[in-house]
Amino acid sequence: MSGHHDHSHGHHDHGHDLPFWRKYIFSVDHKMIGCQYTVTALLFLFFGFTLMMIMRWQLAYPGQAIPFIGQYLSKDIAADGVLVGDGYNAFGAMHGTIMVFLAIVPLAVGGFGNYVLPLQVGAPDMAFPKLNMMSYWVYFCGGVTMLTSFFIKGGAAASGWTSYPPLSVFASSGQTVWLLGMVLLITSSLLGSVNFIVTTVQMRAKGLSFFRLPFFVWAQLVTSFLLLLAFPPLEAAGVLQLMDRLAGTSFFMPSGLVFSSEPQTHMSGGGSPLLWQHLFWFLAHPEVYVLILPAMGIVSEVIATNTRKPLWGYKSLVYSVIFLGFMSFIVWAHHMFMTGMGTTLSTFFQATTMVISVPSVIVLTCLILSLYGASIRYNTPMLFALAFLPMFAIGGLTGLPLGLTASDIHLHDTYYVIGHFHYVVAPGTIFAMFAGIYYWFPKVTGRKMSEFLGKLHFWPSFVFINVVFMPMFFQGMAGLLRRQYDQTEQLHGSIAHGLTKMSSYGAWLLALAQLPFIINFFYSMFKGRKVDANPWESTTLEWAAPSPPPHGNFDKTPVVYCGPYEYSVPGKSKDYCPQHVAMEA
Amino acid sequence: MNLLLASTHYGAWTPPLYSQHGGSIDKLIDVVHVFMFVIFIPWAIFFVYCLMNFRARPGHKATYTPIKAKVSKYAEVGVAIFEAFLLLGMSMPVWADYKNNPPAPDQRLEMRVVAEQFQWNFHYSGPDGKFGATRSSLISASNPIGLAEDDPASKDDIVRVNECHLPVDKPIYLRLTSKDVIHSFDIPTMRVKQDVIPGMEIPIWFTIDKNATTDSIRPQMKTVVPMDKAEWYKVRHLVAAVDHKVKDEVVLAKGADLGADLTKGKELLEQLRKKGLTELTLEPRNPLEIVCAQLCGNSHFKMKAQVMTHTAEDFAKWLTESSKKPEMQTDF
Numbered sequence: 001m002s003g004h005h006d007h008s009h010g011h012h013d014h015g016h017d018l019p020f021w022r023k024y025i026f027s028v029d030h031k032m033i034g035c036q037y038t039v040t041a042l043l044f045l046f047f048g049f050t051l052m053m054i055m056r057w058q059l060a061y062p063g064q065a066i067p068f069i070g071q072y073l074s075k076d077i078a079a080d081g082v083l084v085g086d087g088y089n090a091f092g093a094m095h096g097t098i099m100v101f102l103a104i105v106p107l108a109v110g111g112f113g114n115y116v117l118p119l120q121v122g123a124p125d126m127a128f129p130k131l132n133m134m135s136y137w138v139y140f141c142g143g144v145t146m147l148t149s150f151f152i153k154g155g156a157a158a159s160g161w162t163s164y165p166p167l168s169v170f171a172s173s174g175q176t177v178w179l180l181g182m183v184l185l186i187t188s189s190l191l192g193s194v195n196f197i198v199t200t201v202q203m204r205a206k207g208l209s210f211f212r213l214p215f216f217v218w219a220q221l222v223t224s225f226l227l228l229l230a231f232p233p234l235e236a237a238g239v240l241q242l243m244d245r246l247a248g249t250s251f252f253m254p255s256g257l258v259f260s261s262e263p264q265t266h267m268s269g270g271g272s273p274l275l276w277q278h279l280f281w282f283l284a285h286p287e288v289y290v291l292i293l294p295a296m297g298i299v300s301e302v303i304a305t306n307t308r309k310p311l312w313g314y315k316s317l318v319y320s321v322i323f324l325g326f327m328s329f330i331v332w333a334h335h336m337f338m339t340g341m342g343t344t345l346s347t348f349f350q351a352t353t354m355v356i357s358v359p360s361v362i363v364l365t366c367l368i369l370s371l372y373g374a375s376i377r378y379n380t381p382m383l384f385a386l387a388f389l390p391m392f393a394i395g396g397l398t399g400l401p402l403g404l405t406a407s408d409i410h411l412h413d414t415y416y417v418i419g420h421f422h423y424v425v426a427p428g429t430i431f432a433m434f435a436g437i438y439y440w441f442p443k444v445t446g447r448k449m450s451e452f453l454g455k456l457h458f459w460p461s462f463v464f465i466n467v468v469f470m471p472m473f474f475q476g477m478a479g480l481l482r483r484q485y486d487q488t489e490q491l492h493g494s495i496a497h498g499l500t501k502m503s504s505y506g507a508w509l510l511a512l513a514q515l516p517f518i519i520n521f522f523y524s525m526f527k528g529r530k531v532d533a534n535p536w537e538s539t540t541l542e543w544a545a546p547s548p549p550p551h552g553n554f555d556k557t558p559v560v561y562c563g564p565y566e567y568s569v570p571g572k573s574k575d576y577c578p579q580h581v582a583m584e585a
Numbered sequence: 586m587n588l589l590l591a592s593t594h595y596g597a598w599t600p601p602l603y604s605q606h607g608g609s610i611d612k613l614i615d616v617v618h619v620f621m622f623v624i625f626i627p628w629a630i631f632f633v634y635c636l637m638n639f640r641a642r643p644g645h646k647a648t649y650t651p652i653k654a655k656v657s658k659y660a661e662v663g664v665a666i667f668e669a670f671l672l673l674g675m676s677m678p679v680w681a682d683y684k685n686n687p688p689a690p691d692q693r694l695e696m697r698v699v700a701e702q703f704q705w706n707f708h709y710s711g712p713d714g715k716f717g718a719t720r721s722s723l724i725s726a727s728n729p730i731g732l733a734e735d736d737p738a739s740k741d742d743i744v745r746v747n748e749c750h751l752p753v754d755k756p757i758y759l760r761l762t763s764k765d766v767i768h769s770f771d772i773p774t775m776r777v778k779q780d781v782i783p784g785m786e787i788p789i790w791f792t793i794d795k796n797a798t799t800d801s802i803r804p805q806m807k808t809v810v811p812m813d814k815a816e817w818y819k820v821r822h823l824v825a826a827v828d829h830k831v832k833d834e835v836v837l838a839k840g841a842d843l844g845a846d847l848t849k850g851k852e853l854l855e856q857l858r859k860k861g862l863t864e865l866t867l868e869p870r871n872p873l874e875i876v877c878a879q880l881c882g883n884s885h886f887k888m889k890a891q892v893m894t895h896t897a898e899d900f901a902k903w904l905t906e907s908s909k910k911p912e913m914q915t916d917f
Contacts, residue, residue, distance in 0.1 A: 062818065063847055085883030160880045166783060167766040167881060254784020256721055258731075258764040260702070263721045273767055273782055307639075309647040312654075338769060338878075339780045340787040343681050350676060354668045361664055365657050368628070371635035372654075375647040378640065386636065390629060397621040404671060406679035407613045410599065410776050413769060413878040477614075479600050479773030481878050484886040488818040490876050491869055492600055492773055497818045568647040575647070 026137075028129035029551055033136050034115030035444065038437075041107035044143060045430075046514075048098035051091045053507055058083040060504035062486040076155035088485040089158035090174065094146070096161025097178065100287065101185045102143050104429055108294035109189070109227070110139065112436050113196060113220045115444065119542035119549065120214045122205025122558040122580075127198040135191035142184030149177035160483065162284070165252035165276050169244045170259055179242045186235040193224035193231075200224075205541065205580075207560035211318070212579070214540045214564040215304075215311065218318050219297030222325040226286040226293075230329065234283035237276060244271070252276045274339055281332035289328040291425055293321055295388065295432035296363055302385035302435045303367055305538045307374030308575050310565040313366040320359035320366075327356040337405045338412045346405045353403035360396050364389060375568070375575075379536075380454030384435035387462050388428055395423030398473065413483075416476025419469050427465045434458075434517070442535045446547040447528030453520035460513035467506030471499035537576050540564050544580045600773050601806070603797035603873070603894075607776035609679045616675065620667060624660075687790050688756030695758045699730045700768035700781040702881055703888040706730050707749050711741030711908040724764070741908040747890040749875060752900035754795040762786045769878035772892065778878055799894045802872045810865045812858055817843065817850030823867035831861050842870065 027033060057066050063082055066073070070081030077087030118126055126132045149156040154172025157163065168175050200221045204213070213221075240251040248267070255269030304311045311317065333341070333349040341349075367389060376382070398420040401407040411417065434457075442448045479492045480500075487493035487500055534543040545554050558580040566577040577583055599611050639647075687693075697708035697716060706729045710716045717739020723731035729746060732739050751757055761770055761781045768781040770789070779789045807826045810819075820843045829837035836857055843865075844850025857865075873892035877885055895903060 085886070089880065089883060089885075158883070164767055164879075170766065257783055258701070258721050258724050260765075261724055261726060263724070269784075271784075273784065307647060308641070309649060310651065312651045338778055339782065340785065343677075343684055346680060346684075347677060350680075351672060354672050357668065358661070358665055361661055365654075365661060368632055368635065369652065369654050369657060371632070371639060372652050373648040374635070374639045375641045375645055376636065376639050390632065393625060393628065397625060400621065400668075400671070401614055401617045404613065404617065404676035406610055406676040406683070407617060409610055409683065409778050410607075410614065410773070412778055413771075474597065477598050479771075481771070481876060483880040485883070486886050488821060489886045490889055491822045491871065491874050494819060494822050497816070568649045570649050 026133060028125075028133045030114050030118050030126045030129065030132060031444070031549060031553075033132050034111055034113075036136050037106050037110030037114055037139070038112075040140065040143065041103050041111055044098050045103040045107065048095050048103055049511065051095045051098070053511055054083065055088060055091050055095070056504035056507045058088055058485065059487055060501045062488055074151075074155070076153075077150075083485075085485045086155060086158055089160075089483070090150075090156040092483060093157045093160050093163075093178075094150075097146065097157070097182075099425075100161065100291070101182070102139075102146065104291050104425065104433070105189065105287075106139055107433050108291065108298075108429065109196075109220065109223060110136065110192060112216075112294060112298060112433075112440070113192070113223075116440060116542055117196060117217055117220050118199055118203070119443075119545055119553060120217050120540050121200060121203060122208055122541045122544075122554065122560065123199055123203035124552045124554070124557075126195045127203055128195050131191050132195050135188045135195065138184050138191065139188035142181045142188060145177060145181035145184060149174040149181070152177065162280060163241070163276075164280075165241060165244065165273050166254075166257060166259075168241065169253060176242065176245055179238050179245070182238045183235060183242075186231045186238070189227045189231055190235075193227035196220055196224040197228070205558045205560050208541075208579070211315065212560055212563050214297075215300040215314065215317055216294075216297035219293040219300075219321055222321045223290050223293045226290050226325055226328060230283045230286035230290075233279050237279035237283075240279075241276065274336075277336055277339065278333070281335045282329075285332040285335065286325075286328040288421070288424070289324055291429050292392075293324070295392075295429040296321070296367075298432045298436040298439070299385045299388045300367065301538075301540070302381045302439050303370055304565040304567065305439075305536050306377045306379065306382040306385070307370055308377070308567045309370065309374050310563070310567060311366065312369040312372075313362075314563070314565065316362055317366050320362045323359045324356065324363075327352060327359070331356055334403055334408075337408050341405075350403060350405050354400075357396065357400065357403070364393055364396070379438075380449070380451055380458060381435045381439035383455070383458045383462075384431045384438065387458070388431045388435065391423055391427035391431060391465075395420060395425075395428050398423065410479070411476055413481055414476035415472040415480045415482055418482050419472030419476060422469050422472070426469065427462070431461075434461075437521075439536070440542070441524065441528075442531045443542055443545075443547050443549070445525055445528065446530060447524055448531050448535060449520050449524040449528060453516040453523075456516040457513065457520065461510060464506050464510040464513055468503050468510055469506075471503045471506075475499050475503075534578070537574075539566055539576050539578050541579055544578060601802075602774065602776065603794045603802065604772075604775035604777065605792040605794060606679075606683055609675075609682070610776045613671070613675045613679060617671060620671070624664065687788060688758060688792075693756040693758040693790065694752060695760070697730075697760045697762070698770060698781070699762055699764060700770070700877070700881075700888075701729065701764040702766065703877070703884040704729070704747050705749070705770075705875055705877075705888070705890040707743075707745045707890075708732070709743040709745075709750075709904065709908075710738075711743055712905060713738065713741050717742045721764075743904070743907045748893065749890050750893045750895060750900065750903055751793060752897050753793045753797055753894050755897065756790055756792050758788060758790045760786050760788050766881050767879050768881050768888070771876050771878040772873065773876070774873055780879055793894055797894055798896055798899075799871075799873060799892070802894075803868050806872050807866065807868045810867055812854075812863050812865065815843075815854055815865055817847055817854060820854075820865070820867060821850060822870055824870045826866045826868040829857075829862055829865065836860050836862055837865070843867075 065081030070078050156174040157178035159168035159171050243249040244251055250268045250271040252273050253267050253271045257264040331352045334353045438449055475496050478496045488497050533547045541558055544558050560579045561582045568575045569577055699706040715738035718733040718736040719731045720733055721731050763781045763783040770781050771778045777791050824842045825837045825839050828835050828839050844853045871891035875890040877888035
């Protein structure tokens, strides 16, 4: 490994001589790759949100033409400006896929992980820079593949982001493209995770023991193990489904199917639709933790810095995320309670599901106790990080009635589920991502984002995101089912239609609330107030590097002398002791 | 917020309940939510207290040493113990009750449910109690389950599409299967939900409340809607519960619906408004619905069946009358 280390240093001097396409396009620098990931993922985030805003029109005003954009949509998606059933399902499936696999994971892991992790461990770059570059470009190809599926005959995949066969096997060719896209995205994540693990284990600065690692690095390390171990089963499953669609196999297709009054005698049959669900959720439950652990990591960094005191229970946090990571592999079938599961299997899975809530409670407890006795600075990153706490708490708590089989009978596949996981991922993870962007922006650009615009972004976002998702719990209680093109077609959906409208208006207003962010992002990039290397007066190693850090990151290879969050140490002149500065005796 | 909150419970909390086992599910849902509030409220109060009390200000400094938080440890242990209670004391017994011990064959009404894109087919064995054979090669638009008419057992069988007749106060045993993709059999008002998976036959069973016949439920769900809140989307499945009169002229007769589609509905509501009607007294056309809870294709949202619940005598009468008809019933 040391040989590699030297190799990256060798590049240092040539950093500024690289031609444009080597520096900005096919870059091997973890920071440029991190930025590429971040920008691409933010674009996908915006695109995924746009799909949802169109769907929310159909939900609020079923069967009415979509204003402004309806006329530009293709016939597979909208007829006379009115979204059609297949179009709605395609948007739904693609919203889920894009948000999870193309927006949040790439942002949380590819973006923040790539940019911040090597800096925080004091490394000049990732362990395998070329693998890192490949990871981004494979992700990019996966994203383009997914997008092209909108333009092929029959439209994009429309069987939900879960793609349950036989529906997905009978589906139009958009599903094939979806599967190919997934194979690329999974490959990209695998390349990235190997890199993260090796970098963390092998390339830590001198003195940076595991228990001196910033919590963010721990969160990313556990996340990488989840990606490494959970994704291969889905990759295999994706290939099997591809074979079912293209090569006439029947891994997931049972015997005796009759589709549109046509007996499917050409199929060999004998497969199991449930096998796919097991393979899918074996990935997709750990995937939930891939979405949330980096968010917890970011929030912890922002909270530690802005409370001016050490995180409460650092070791408990670390043990909790390790335990969370482990447990996340043995809860998957709680997504499948309604498949006909008997008492034995359900006993196991609802018990593990209750157990996994314990470390989540510990993480939240540690973070909230960190506020006690603090000196809290209310800047924009801190507002987003603080908002994460109650939002994640609501998301977590509402998981309880879904994790218990008996209450899940009523709530399964309803809007209660949608509300639950969106509270975890939207005002949870996405708020944490915003916290991270505002927090590390000065490191990346050397300039600070506007506090005024930041607060103009935060407060309306906080209000409207709750307007979007809070009604969903009540709709779910009423029995309103998810994935309904026209909710008013069913009696209970029709009566609860007022809440649907409220949710839709919340979503559109939430979109408006993102304008200050977009303006702030570009304005601050060029015109923001210039700041020094450590504007938040923070302790971790990324702030020891210049802003923006040059190729090779540090002017002087850092040596670590203390733990990650030495704030307000009694008897010191300053209220923070950076990790790379030897404490005076 | 929601115009029918009080009268029908749709949109306020769980929907009305008409099955015997559903009460224990609702109780668990209630207990879990009380528990959630008991955790969240003190947590939120502490959170807000910290945010206000420990804000940065001149002269205020953070303390380096962590607080010794005994309360949080007790709280965490308390949460774990209560979760164990939810699991062992409530969820597991309710689930076991729901999944184990099917009703004895001589005490139950057994029927087959065959799901397909996008309809529910119901197969009754008829008075002889024997299901006729089915073959996939016989499936056609008029014979959706492929019932073999050469089988003597099929002679008195009844097949209904999107219309399910059930007796109250008698265990109902459904054998669920699907012809094509995965569906999910869901009756929100009965707290019954079960995925329907092709290649498998999955049984479920439940008993409908004694008093829950369709004819008695409908007036229970009667509701009064002020005219200015009567949006077509919200009233499209409701019908007039009484004759609506303006100056002795009937403007909307009992049983009349509020328009078949958005355009007609809007027009009708506008006319009624113009005639000076101030409020509507409505009840659901079909108060009990079977819906599909698992995405099954582009018309998934339309996949629903109406449930007609009858007293034992009425159900027996329906069964005999229906099985006498020689031709297949496929009325939608």
